[in-house]
Amino acid sequence: MPKKKSSKSEKSVSSSPPVNAASNERRSRMVLRAKSSEKMKRLALLSRESEDEWRPKSLKNVKTTRGKKNVKLDAKMPKKPPTAFFYFLEDFRKDYQEHNPDVKSMRDIGKACGEKWKTMTYEEKVHYYDIANEKRREFDKAMAEYIKRKESGEDEDTEDDPEFE
DNA sequence: TTATTGATTGTTGGT
DNA sequence: ACCAACAATCAATAA
Numbered sequence: 001m002p003k004k005k006s007s008k009s010e011k012s013v014s015s016s017p018p019v020n021a022a023s024n025e026r027r028s029r030m031v032l033r034a035k036s037s038e039k040m041k042r043l044a045l046l047s048r049e050s051e052d053e054w055r056p057k058s059l060k061n062v063k064t065t066r067g068k069k070n071v072k073l074d075a076k077m078p079k080k081p082p083t084a085f086f087y088f089l090e091d092f093r094k095d096y097q098e099h100n101p102d103v104k105s106m107r108d109i110g111k112a113c114g115e116k117w118k119t120m121t122y123e124e125k126v127h128y129y130d131i132a133n134e135k136r137r138e139f140d141k142a143m144a145e146y147i148k149r150k151e152s153g154e155d156e157d158t159e160d161d162p163e164f165e
Numbered sequence: 166t167t168a169t170t171g172a173t174t175g176t177t178g179g180t
Numbered sequence: 181a182c183c184a185a186c187a188a189t190c191a192a193t194a195a
Contacts, residue, residue, distance in 0.1 A: 079186085080176075080177080080186055080187045081176085081187070082175090082187055082188060083174065083176055084174085084175065084176095085173070085174040085176095085187095086174080086175080086187065086188055086189090088174090089174090089188075089189080090189090093189080093190095104191055104192090105172085105189095105190065105191045106173085106188085106189045106190050107170095107171050107173080107190090107191085108172080109172085109173080109190090110172040110173035110189090111172065111173065112173090113172095113173060113174090114172080114173040114174065117173080117174070118174095129175095132175075132176080136176080136177095
């Protein structure tokens, strides 16, 4: 529980965060790790079936896949996990709505959030980064299982379509 | 009524 | 090395 960072640690967050050697090293470690093993696995996967990865980006409209639950083929396909910023947004949004109940759209919140995000120190961000990293691992695991299942036989449960109004 | 857009940064795959 | 596109969310708007 690091506290009181009188000097420095104010900015210098993006390029070189000289907050603490330990923190800095930790960050480098996890980043490296992600680029070392995790990425490698992903690459191996890509070699085989990159197209079968997450939803095709060329799906003309990305939102179409989101709003509608069509495309039952990839219904179980794990989507990209939210980044640290998104997790921060989740928390920030609550607080923001309390202070600004008048604001309703996420756009305004996103602006305010982004601004604050840049002001946040690495230590505060590392918390969200950690969550994002863990989430990514889960995503990776889900992806492996998804592929395995797909290669296995891809069972299709006849799901009813309760789309009645 | 339904789908899409708009705004934020991070992550990641592709070229 | 750099680029592009997608990840959530909700209100508002277009068709």
